[in-house]
Amino acid sequence: MTDEISELQAETDAALAAATDLRAWDAIRVGVLGKSGKLTGLLKELGRASPEERRERGAALNRLKDALTTAIEARRVAIETAAMEARLAGERMDVSLPPAVAPLGLIHPISRTMEEMAAIFGAMGFAIAEGPDVEDDWRNFGALNIPAHHSAREDMDTFYVPPLHEPGASAAERRRVLRTHTSPVQVRTMLGQEPPIRVIVPGRTYRADHDATHSPMFHQVEGLALDRGLTLGHLKGCLIDFLRAFFGISNLPVRFRSSYFPFTEPSMEVDIGWNRRTGELGGGGDWLEILGSGMVHAKVLANCGIDPREWQGFAFGMGIERVTMLKHGIADLRPFYESDIRWLRHYGFNPLAPAMLHEGLER
Ligand code: 2NL
Numbered sequence: 001m002t003d004e005i006s007e008l009q010a011e012t013d014a015a016l017a018a019a020t021d022l023r024a025w026d027a028i029r030v031g032v033l034g035k036s037g038k039l040t041g042l043l044k045e046l047g048r049a050s051p052e053e054r055r056e057r058g059a060a061l062n063r064l065k066d067a068l069t070t071a072i073e074a075r076r077v078a079i080e081t082a083a084m085e086a087r088l089a090g091e092r093m094d095v096s097l098p099p100a101v102a103p104l105g106l107i108h109p110i111s112r113t114m115e116e117m118a119a120i121f122g123a124m125g126f127a128i129a130e131g132p133d134v135e136d137d138w139r140n141f142g143a144l145n146i147p148a149h150h151s152a153r154e155d156m157d158t159f160y161v162p163p164l165h166e167p168g169a170s171a172a173e174r175r176r177v178l179r180t181h182t183s184p185v186q187v188r189t190m191l192g193q194e195p196p197i198r199v200i201v202p203g204r205t206y207r208a209d210h211d212a213t214h215s216p217m218f219h220q221v222e223g224l225a226l227d228r229g230l231t232l233g234h235l236k237g238c239l240i241d242f243l244r245a246f247f248g249i250s251n252l253p254v255r256f257r258s259s260y261f262p263f264t265e266p267s268m269e270v271d272i273g274w275n276r277r278t279g280e281l282g283g284g285g286d287w288l289e290i291l292g293s294g295m296v297h298a299k300v301l302a303n304c305g306i307d308p309r310e311w312q313g314f315a316f317g318m319g320i321e322r323v324t325m326l327k328h329g330i331a332d333l334r335p336f337y338e339s340d341i342r343w344l345r346h347y348g349f350n351p352l353a354p355a356m357l358h359e360g361l362e363r
Pocket of ligand 1: 144183184222263264291292293296297316317318
């Protein structure tokens with residue numbers, strides 16, 4: 001009898017020691033304490049024993065039951081603890097390792113200049129307007145008071161695109177070009193909305209010209225402001241404020257010089273002060289031409305359906321590559337379009353620190 005008890009104790013202890021997961025452990029628990037378990041069987045047999053045997057053996061079986069219950073429970077705790085420790089060991093990480101840095105792209109200097117211009121002119125109430133790169137002859141030249149066979153058309157070394165075959169369209173509407181300036185977008189704006197108008201137009205432009213200082217594709221920003229009673233004074237104030245904000249020089253010298261464009265009257269070229277020898281902007285006694293401007297020609301307004309007796313305004317245009325090179329001391333035009341990763345890393349801008357006027361534009 002007592003052999004059965006010590007046998008069950010020894011057998012269960014050995015089985016528990018060998019069990020390393022909860023499934024094996026549960027099989028042992030059921031096999032000992034379950035309805036048809038071995039201990040349950042011994043307790044059932046107790047009913048057939050004599051009263052004095054029952055007392056003695058009953059006490060022994062109860063001690064066995066306590067011992068086995070405790071051992072089984074202790075083994076469960078040990079198995080669960082071991083499983084948790086194994087999991088923690090597997091998921092351990094070294095928080096002192098350097099982080100895995102995700103590669104970060106950079107903003108191209110052309111894009112950066114456009115963003116800065118959007119920030120500066122945006123603060124003056126200008127919206128951004130965009131349009132197609134392929135334009136018809138009328139929007140690119142005719143509406144702007146550049147007549148057919150005018151030297152400006154040859155000056156601009158225009159790329160012509162095969163014409164559209166639209167029935168009823170005039171020759172100038174059918175003839176298509178890669179826009180030589182972004183002015184056709186201002187033409188579209190004037191045709192499409194009533195003044196007052198304040199827009200800047202950044203974008204790609206094309207001229208059949210290719211050497212060390214000219215690319216057949218380049219970028220321009222033009223601006224247009226139309227309202228009642230706008231004067232040359234508004235033009236000057238607007239452009240002086242823009243140039244000083246863009247170059248980050250609060251006392252930058254700015255000079256307006258009489259010039260000619262077919263689409264403005266009067267027309268003015270705008271120069272900034274610099275040192276020709278060192279390339280430093282701001283002073284030095286030399287002048288550098290930076291943009292063209294003027295009061296919008298009455299004929300251009302009329303061509304675009306606007307009454308020049310009621311609305312007046314100014315327009316301007318500048319090359320983005322040129323002002324970007326001046327601002328950042330970039331000597332050569334060609335790398336702008338070459339996608340050389342070393343050049344882009346050197347001149348690229350942090351995309352997480354975009355141009356925002358309220359923070360100032362200087363780095
Ligand atoms: C330059 C000069 C200029 C304009 C562009 C313009 C547009 C319209 C009407 C009147 Cl729709 N003017 N644009 C005016 C003056 C100068 O650009 O040297 N650009 C690089």
